[in-house]
Amino acid sequence: MFNLFSKSLLNRRGTAILTIISISISVTLLIGVENIRKGVRTSFSSAVSGTDIIVGARGGSLQLLLYSIFRIGNSPNNLSWESYNELRNNKRVKWTIPISLGDSHRGFRVVGTNLDYFKFFRYGSKRKLEFLKGKPFSKVFDTVIGSEIAIKFNYKLNEKIIIAHGTGKKSFLNHDDKPFKIVGILKPTGTPVDQSLHVSLEGITAMHIDWESGAPPMEGESISAEEVLKLDLTPEEITSFLIGLKSKIHVFDLQRKVNTYKEEPLSAIMPGVALQELWNILRTAETGLRVITWFVLFAGLLGMVTSLLSGLNERRREMAILRSVGAGPGTISFLLILEAIILTLAGIILGLIILYLALFVSQPILENYFGLFIPINALSNRDIIILGGILLTAMLMGIIPALKAYHQSLADGMTIRL
Amino acid sequence: MDKVILEIKNLSFRWKDSDSLLLDIPEFNVKKHEHVFLQGPSGSGKSTLLGLIGGILVSESGELKLLGHDIKNLSRSGRDSFRVDHVGFIFQLFNLLPYLSIEENVMLPLSFSSIRAKNSGKTKIDQLKETERLLKSLGLEEQLAKKNPVTELSVGQQQRVAAARALIGNPELIIADEPTSALDSDLRYSFLELLFSECKKAGSTLLFVSHDSTLSNLFSRKISMDEINNNVN
Numbered sequence: 001m002f003n004l005f006s007k008s009l010l011n012r013r014g015t016a017i018l019t020i021i022s023i024s025i026s027v028t029l030l031i032g033v034e035n036i037r038k039g040v041r042t043s044f045s046s047a048v049s050g051t052d053i054i055v056g057a058r059g060g061s062l063q064l065l066l067y068s069i070f071r072i073g074n075s076p077n078n079l080s081w082e083s084y085n086e087l088r089n090n091k092r093v094k095w096t097i098p099i100s101l102g103d104s105h106r107g108f109r110v111v112g113t114n115l116d117y118f119k120f121f122r123y124g125s126k127r128k129l130e131f132l133k134g135k136p137f138s139k140v141f142d143t144v145i146g147s148e149i150a151i152k153f154n155y156k157l158n159e160k161i162i163i164a165h166g167t168g169k170k171s172f173l174n175h176d177d178k179p180f181k182i183v184g185i186l187k188p189t190g191t192p193v194d195q196s197l198h199v200s201l202e203g204i205t206a207m208h209i210d211w212e213s214g215a216p217p218m219e220g221e222s223i224s225a226e227e228v229l230k231l232d233l234t235p236e237e238i239t240s241f242l243i244g245l246k247s248k249i250h251v252f253d254l255q256r257k258v259n260t261y262k263e264e265p266l267s268a269i270m271p272g273v274a275l276q277e278l279w280n281i282l283r284t285a286e287t288g289l290r291v292i293t294w295f296v297l298f299a300g301l302l303g304m305v306t307s308l309l310s311g312l313n314e315r316r317r318e319m320a321i322l323r324s325v326g327a328g329p330g331t332i333s334f335l336l337i338l339e340a341i342i343l344t345l346a347g348i349i350l351g352l353i354i355l356y357l358a359l360f361v362s363q364p365i366l367e368n369y370f371g372l373f374i375p376i377n378a379l380s381n382r383d384i385i386i387l388g389g390i391l392l393t394a395m396l397m398g399i400i401p402a403l404k405a406y407h408q409s410l411a412d413g414m415t416i417r418l
Numbered sequence: 419m420d421k422v423i424l425e426i427k428n429l430s431f432r433w434k435d436s437d438s439l440l441l442d443i444p445e446f447n448v449k450k451h452e453h454v455f456l457q458g459p460s461g462s463g464k465s466t467l468l469g470l471i472g473g474i475l476v477s478e479s480g481e482l483k484l485l486g487h488d489i490k491n492l493s494r495s496g497r498d499s500f501r502v503d504h505v506g507f508i509f510q511l512f513n514l515l516p517y518l519s520i521e522e523n524v525m526l527p528l529s530f531s532s533i534r535a536k537n538s539g540k541t542k543i544d545q546l547k548e549t550e551r552l553l554k555s556l557g558l559e560e561q562l563a564k565k566n567p568v569t570e571l572s573v574g575q576q577q578r579v580a581a582a583r584a585l586i587g588n589p590e591l592i593i594a595d596e597p598t599s600a601l602d603s604d605l606r607y608s609f610l611e612l613l614f615s616e617c618k619k620a621g622s623t624l625l626f627v628s629h630d631s632t633l634s635n636l637f638s639r640k641i642s643m644d645e646i647n648n649n650v651n
Contacts, residue, residue, distance in 0.1 A: 321515055
């Protein structure tokens with residue numbers, strides 16, 4: 001019986017394969033979109049693990065999160081070194097990481113910070129930054145680069161690089177009088193750290209000390225790299241800073257304190273809350289995408305039913321012969337439902353194979369070019385429910401051609417119509 | 419010898435309630451081992467009668483007993499399995515499933531009928547041997563050895579494969595519905611001879627339906643539709 005079924009299906013393999021492919025594509029989309037969505041979320045969340053509060057100049061909380069952690073966009077304003085010092089010495093605060101932004105190197109952001117960055121910054125599940133090669137910066141013109149930059153430009157330790165003023169990909173204003181030496185290369189983290197160059201706050205100050213309101217020094221006013229080391233390089237301002245608290249209970253306490261800070265307008269945000277804000281914005285787009293993939297799936301299943309239905313006429317001889325050797329109309333309609341199930345099952349399996357292959361191939365690409373790490377996981381319960389739902393839908397839709405075959409074989413009987 | 423295989427009494431049939439009667443057969447019997455030639459032009463209700471005997475259609479009134487069972491009293495699936503257990507069919511054309519091999523086509527009824535499977539052999543191997551024996555005695559040894567796909571067989575060869583399928587597992591009744599009308603006249607006679615001898619070996623009764631009476635003198639009994647059917651249009 002199964003032999004009969006499989007040979008009949010094999011006989012119509014052209015349409016069967018097309019049906020399987022169209023179902024598999026929708027399955028790939030459906031489960032893939034879900035995987036990427038989850039990957040994006042974990043990727044974003046993993047970039048801020050361990051940080052309780054981020055403080056920056058007054059502005060939108062999402063904006064503050066995006067520029068200080070994800071290097072997306074720019075800060076509206078800086079905050080003063082004095083405010084930073086006052087807040088870092090607050091008794092609730094365990095550690096802080098200052099961040100000073102505004103420069104770049106070949107399109108990658110330069111982050112001015114201090115050694116606490118390598119000590120306290122956490123990503124993923126509270127993982128510390130580790131060095132692939134070298135060590136943290138110790139001199140003013142030292143830099144520690146993220147893994148992606150090292151790979152992309154094939155940078156080695158002790159190589160000298162020029163930092164550009166501003167954050168554009170193509171910069172016309174370079175700090176070419178003060179080259180930086182690569183002293184460390186970080187291990188990959190799958191976070192924006194991989195795409196950052198880290199220098200000391202003093203380095204940032206040194207680069208800009210002879211600049212006047214964003215413009216390079218006039219003739220004869222520039223200060224050389226040697227001379228600058230003799231000056232006081234304590235920064236006057238920074239862009240933002242991350243705070244780790246001694247106890248999480250005081251998060252709201254400190255947040256209120258920052259938001260009502262008298263000396264200058266500041267904002268304090270909790271990264272988790274700000275991320276939630278981001279997800280809320282993205283939700284509409286996600287829903288749209290999901291609706292589209294469901295429609296794609298529906299079109300795939302509808303295509304299958306259509307091909308089964310249109311195939312029925314050509315299969316009248318087959319059914320009449322089966323009727324003459326004892327197959328009832330019930331058996332014949334069962335064969336059609338079975339066919340719908342088998343085709344869909346094959347589509348699901350093929351779809352998953354395509355999906356995992358695609359993830360496998362695209363994972364390094366996404367990670368390198370977008371800093372997006374999409375984990376390759378086994379199917380979640382939700383995925384399995386979705387796939388089960390697809391199978392059930394296919395079975396229910398298979399009833400349509402099955403019913404037609406039932407009536408057709410009842411009417412035709414053993415008469416062979418062509 | 420005189421046992422009645424098919425017994426029809428006062429059988430009537432119409433397609434729809436509004437239609438006039440298509441069949442009205444007061445009496446028609448077929449005895450065991452008989453080779454009956456049933457002649458009638460197209461539209462005379464031959465195919466409908468075969469549908470009734472096969473249990474695909476159900477009569478409006480009257481009695482149709484096959485091997486002593488009134489088919490009307492069986493459930494629909496009961497009629498389906500009764501049909502395959504006791505009746506082998508050969509049609510005019512396109513008898514074979516193109517995607518099955520010659521042997522698989524012949525063995526098709528065995529997967530639907532345990533009685534005929536048992537009759538043809540205890541094991542799958544025995545059943546395959548019986549299939550090969552039938553095909554060989556029907557003159558298909560060469561095609562079998564070459565493993566020809568059924569689509570490459572000539573019409574005459576296809577009809578012989580169909581005959582083997584009808585005969586396998588020795589069903590009590592073989593119904594042949596115009597099986598020779600697509601064949602050349604030489605082939606018709608040789609096909610009929612083979613069919614007769616295999617029916618004899620299997621102990622099957624043959625009901626041969628055709629509009630073409632030239633073959634009728636080869637049969638032990640000849641009857642035409644208008645003799646048994648009162649309702650002749």
